[in-house]
Amino acid sequence: MTFYFPTQSLSAFPPRLSPAYKSTPKRSPSKPLILMKHTLSELTGPVYGQDAVQPGDDDLTRQHAGEPLGERIIVHGRVLDEDGRPVPNALVEVWQANACGRYIHVVDQHPAPIDPNFTGSGRCKTDANGHYKFVTVKPGAYPWGNHPNAWRPAHIHFSMFGHSFVSRLITQMYFPGDPLFPFDPIFNSVTDETARNRMISVFDLENTVPEWALAYRFDIVLRGRNQTPMES
Amino acid sequence: MTLGITPSQTVGPYFAYGLTPNGKYAWKDTFGNNLITSDAAGERIRIEGQVFDADGAPVTDSMLEIWQADAQGRYANPADPRPRNSTFQGFGRTGTDGDGRFVFDTIKPGSVPGPDDKPQAPHILVAVFARGMLRQSYTRIYFGDEPGNADDPILALVPADRRATLIAAKSVTNGHPVYTFDIRLQGDAETVFFEI
Numbered sequence: 227m228t229f230y231f232p233t234q235s236l237s238a239f240p241p242r243l244s245p246a247y248k249s250t251p252k253r254s255p256s257k258p259l260i261l262m263k264h265t266l267s268e269l270t271g272p273v274y275g276q277d278a279v280q281p282g283d284d285d286l287t288r289q290h291a292g293e294p295l296g297e298r299i300i301v302h303g304r305v306l307d308e309d310g311r312p313v314p315n316a317l318v319e320v321w322q323a324n325a326c327g328r329y330i331h332v333v334d335q336h337p338a339p340i341d342p343n344f345t346g347s348g349r350c351k352t353d354a355n356g357h358y359k360f361v362t363v364k365p366g367a368y369p370w371g372n373h374p375n376a377w378r379p380a381h382i383h384f385s386m387f388g389h390s391f392v393s394r395l396i397t398q399m400y401f402p403g404d405p406l407f408p409f410d411p412i413f414n415s416v417t418d419e420t421a422r423n424r425m426i427s428v429f430d431l432e433n434t435v436p437e438w439a440l441a442y443r444f445d446i447v448l449r450g451r452n453q454t455p456m457e458s
Numbered sequence: 459m460t461l462g463i464t465p466s467q468t469v470g471p472y473f474a475y476g477l478t479p480n481g482k483y484a485w486k487d488t489f490g491n492n493l494i495t496s497d498a499a500g501e502r503i504r505i506e507g508q509v510f511d512a513d514g515a516p517v518t519d520s521m522l523e524i525w526q527a528d529a530q531g532r533y534a535n536p537a538d539p540r541p542r543n544s545t546f547q548g549f550g551r552t553g554t555d556g557d558g559r560f561v562f563d564t565i566k567p568g569s570v571p572g573p574d575d576k577p578q579a580p581h582i583l584v585a586v587f588a589r590g591m592l593r594q595s596y597t598r599i600y601f602g603d604e605p606g607n608a609d610d611p612i613l614a615l616v617p618a619d620r621r622a623t624l625i626a627a628k629s630v631t632n633g634h635p636v637y638t639f640d641i642r643l644q645g646d647a648e649t650v651f652f653e654i
Contacts, residue, residue: 247468249468249589256644256648260616270538272535289484307461308460309459309460310459394523397465
């Protein structure tokens with residue numbers, strides 16, 4: 227199958243300069259980007275060896291001697307292309323704060339406890355139907371220095387590869403009904419409401435495991451369409 | 459059916475323990491900054507540089523990913539049907555250090571096909587991610603000692619006075635070729651980024 231990657235689809239992305247998010251003004255380009263037709267360099271992208279993902283990499287609650295504190299959850303969904311076709315064997319990498327809203331990263335100085343049983347990193351590959359699944363704990367909200375009393379809504383960072391290097395996507399998955407949404411300049415950097423809502427996971431009662439874990443569903447759509455328009 | 463794509467969000471300041479642990483965190487790296495495989499033909503090169511913001515301050519929390527062809531100009535991807543002679547994969551990832559510096563050890567890529575069957579000069583695609591970048595920016599590394607740069611169809615799209623930002627200068631350290639490629643996210647000498 228031959229894919230192409232319409233640049234019009236990028237209208238769903240946030241602008242590079244989004245002044246309410248105060249780190250963007252000095253890190254976004256001020257000169258025009260150069261438009262170009264995609265060449266073989268853009269139409270290809272990395273394919274992974276079988277050893278990229280190890281058994282257990284998809285369970286963030288079992289990486290240490292004990293279980294992490296917090297609300298155990300299942301996060302799952304499908305990785306799709308713009309035609310709605312599953313993207314199989316796609317690498318999905320995640321990282322997140324712990325249940326208290328603390329990242330294990332050395333730079334994070336938020337005075338909330340580190341959980342010795344939680345690193346917060348995971349990875350998996352999608353199956354033949356584009357489906358992925360992680361077991362983790364629900365991350366907490368945390369404060370940051372963007373503006374007075376700034377708090378990030380709870381989120382899980384997602385990193386995905388699709389059919390090509392231009393399908394590469396790093397995003398954040400949010401949780402439904404978060405009261406911090408109206409106040410978060412990163413979430414609201416996506417100015418189109420329909421596109422913004424694609425970053426919010428859906429509570430998924432059907433895939434909840436009784437007496438064990440709640441479930442959230444997060445489907446991800448990457449750039450890439452079939453070269454031949456589909457029959458309707 | 460056409461689906462809208464999922465929006466990009468910043469990689470944030472805390473990605474290292476997930477994406478570039480590099481021995482500092484209890485997590486195995488998926489990818490690293492050494493792309494060389496023992497069976498890969500071609501010239502072993504190092505690419506090094508620094509990432510700077512609009513003020514010329516080093517960007518110490520950025521992540522770079524590179525994607526390239528092998529020395530024969532062939533990509534390790536099904537969309538490039540030409541057979542390859544090695545296990546070279548052509549993908550690398552690294553974070554910048556406390557001085558905004560990065561290093562990749564790789565194979566110098568060959569010329570690859572371009573638009574209208576014109577060859578492209580050897581180049582490497584780069585995606586730049588960082589706190590304060592809501593989406594990745596793409597640029598290209600070209601090589602200062604390649605005469606093919608003059609005829610490259612993509613470089614020709616770039617205003618002549620900005621092309622130098624895409625061309626890595628060659629030097630030799632301890633007998634090994636080193637190409638220097640700094641990335642300036644904004645400013646007078648801003649690196650050329652592509653809308654792809």
